[in-house]
Amino acid sequence: APSSVQTSSGMAKDMSRWVKPEAVAIAASVPQTKAAQTAAAIPEAPRLDMALTAQISVGMPPQNFTVLFDSGSSDTWLRSKNCESCRGYDRLASSSSVQDLATRQTLQTxxxxxxxxxxxxxxxxxxxxxxxxxxxxxxxxxxxxxxxSDFDVDGVIGLASPQIRSADPSFFESLAAAGVEPIFTFVPRLDAIMHKILTGGPNIYKQGQ
Incomplete structure (x- = not known):
């Protein structure tokens, strides 16, 4: 990494004593749409650039899912085994750790x-x-x-303000309650499809000792 950066005034600023803040880095990628996988008629790159996905696990024993991070909603949802139209995706099954709240809900994102x-x-x-x-x-x-079905993901984790959530608590609130600083940052890379999401800190350098 470079030891100095050029400021707007043209002066070099020493970066050798700067360190990254503590944060949780989550590997993420731009998802392919099913349409893009099956037909190449019209590129859909502009809409793909808006989404990042990552891996989560749920329950005991753990079930693995690919989820899309949505900065415009606050709710978390996964396709369940009872979703007939969701065949071909990883679907949430009943487990020994799941607690059914017996509340039916409709979400829109x-x-x-x-x-x-x-x-x-x-x-x-x-x-x-x-x-x-x-x-x-x-x-x-x-x-x-x-x-x-345009997005090849098993569900969504909403990262928006808890004020617009439909279910309590939102995943973002739960992260904060677990001691993670309630900040997230998208870190895109122009030279690759792999990106990062940082939770618990911004993507900046800060002064160290």
Whole structure:
């Protein structure tokens, strides 16, 4: 890494004593759409550039899922085993750790276009980048609108303000309660499809000793 950077005034600024803040780095990637995988008629790069995905695990024994991070919603949902239209995806199954809240909920999010999901609220442990959040509320979706098939993901984690959540608590609130600073940063890379999401700190350098 370079030891100095050029400031707006043209003066070099020493970076050798600067260190990155503590944060949790989550490997993420731009998802392919099913349309892009099956047909090459019209490139959909502009809409793909808006989304990052990552891996999470849920429950005991853990089930692995690919989720999309959505900065425009606050709710977390996964396709469930009861979703007939979700075949071909990893779907949330009942486990010894899941708690059924017996509350039916309809959620709406917008990822390039409106997506409506419907299902049962449950609570289970979600693990992301080594951080486990017990009793996290999420929607086990048994109905997912056709628009969601454009994104090859098993569900969504909303990172927006908790004020717009439909289920309590949001995953972002749970991260803060677990001691992670309530800050997240998207770190895109122009030279590769792999990107990062930092939780618990911004993507800046700060003065060290």
């Amino acid at each position: 917008r990822i390039a276009e409106p997506i409506v999901v419907e299902g049962i609220l449950v609570q289970d442990t979600i693990t992301l980048a080594g951080i486990s959040i017990p009793h996290q509320t999420l929607l086990a979706a048994d109905r997912v609108s056709i628009e969601a």
